[in-house]
Every structure is written in C-alpha cells, then in structure tokens.
Amino acid sequence: MSAGSIVSAPDGQPVVLGEIGQRVLLVNPRVRVWEVQLPPGGSQPWHLHHNPYVVLNLETSPCRMDWLDGSPARFLSEQVGGVVHRPVSPVHMLTNYGEANYRNRIVELLDLGEEASGVPDPALPAARAATDGLALTEVFADDEVRVRGVEVEPGARHRWQAGDVPVVVIGLSHPDTDGVHYLAPGGQHEFAADATGPHSFRLVELTYLGGDGR
Incomplete structure (x- = not known):
C-alpha cells in the first residue's frame, strides 16, 4: 500500500495514506x-513504511x-544527531506536540x-577509507548499518574516501546547504566548514552489503 491507498481504521472509517516525508x-x-x-x-499523516529505514534527527522537539x-x-x-534504525512498521503518524520545530x-x-533490485553500484575501486586527518566517531551500529559522526572545525576542509561499502553523507549543522550525498565504494567527498563555526555530519554506511566500511 502506497501513498493514496485507502485503509480502514479499527472503527471502520476510511483513512487515506500519505507519504512518509514532505520531500525526497x-x-x-x-x-x-x-x-x-x-x-x-x-x-x-498516516503512512506506511515498506522498507527498513534509518532516522537522523536534525532539530528536536517532543513528538508522539x-x-x-x-x-x-x-x-x-530525540537528540540532535541521534540515530534510530527501524524495520518496516504498521501504519502510524507522527505529531510534534512541543514548542520547537x-x-x-x-x-x-x-x-x-519491497524495491530490492540487486543493482550494483557504479564501478569505483573499493579501498580502505582515507580520512585526511578527519576524526570519525561511531554513533550507532547493528547488523545492517553503521552511523559515524564527523566534526569539522571552523575554516577546515578534509577530503574523505569511502571504504568498501556505500555511504550516505548527511549534514546536520546547515542541512539546507550541506545537503545529502551518496558515495559508492571508494567514492570521495570533501567535508568543509566556514569560518563562523564547526559543522557536523553523519555517515550512514550500508554495512549489510558486506565489508567493514573502513
């Protein structure tokens, strides 16, 4: 059942499912x-997850x-930078009952x-991650994913190379400009912070695909 599907509440009332987020x-x-x-x-709105998923918090407020x-x-x-890994789940909705965004x-x-494809990543040379002096801290790990934190000092720039699994890079400090990036094994990314303050990032490593990501 996807967004737009109609399901029944326990009292028999029809419920139209929404998307799991506002934008992709x-x-x-x-x-x-x-x-x-x-x-x-x-x-x-009420929605249904068809895929296991990882939640990374950027702005926190009490939710239900x-x-x-x-x-x-x-x-x-939740805490800013916190990580939750969830399996597929029943229909639910999330409400912010706090006073912050x-x-x-x-x-x-x-x-x-449900969209398992087996499509390989682009052919890039797998390698052990090259950190260029960048310190990585493990934030979360289980059998499917590992999430590591990156802190970049004001004015610093670091070139980082992914290891032998794909990585999703997510900016925390300035999410509208740091953006979201996907690195195939061996792919490179430059972490940078302007002079106004440090920047924080999270690396979501798809360790279920094999290797240790290092």
Missing part, C-alpha cells in the same frame, strides 16, 4: 532519503507516534525492502 532529497536503487519537518502542533491499529502511543524525545532525515534501505 536523494533517490537511487539503494536508498531514498526524505525530509520530515513539523512545526509545533504539526503532524505527519500514534498507530492506526490502536496500539499505545510512543512518545519520542522538529526535523529529521529518513534513509530508506531499498535493498532490504
């Missing part, structure tokens, strides 16, 4: 990255997740969901 920031055969942005009191099947609500208190990035793992 990146899509390829491996991943789809969404932005979710909710002002105080705003809600994401409600389930269409009537299961008890889940109350969320809420924003995240959702990285859908298409290989592990």
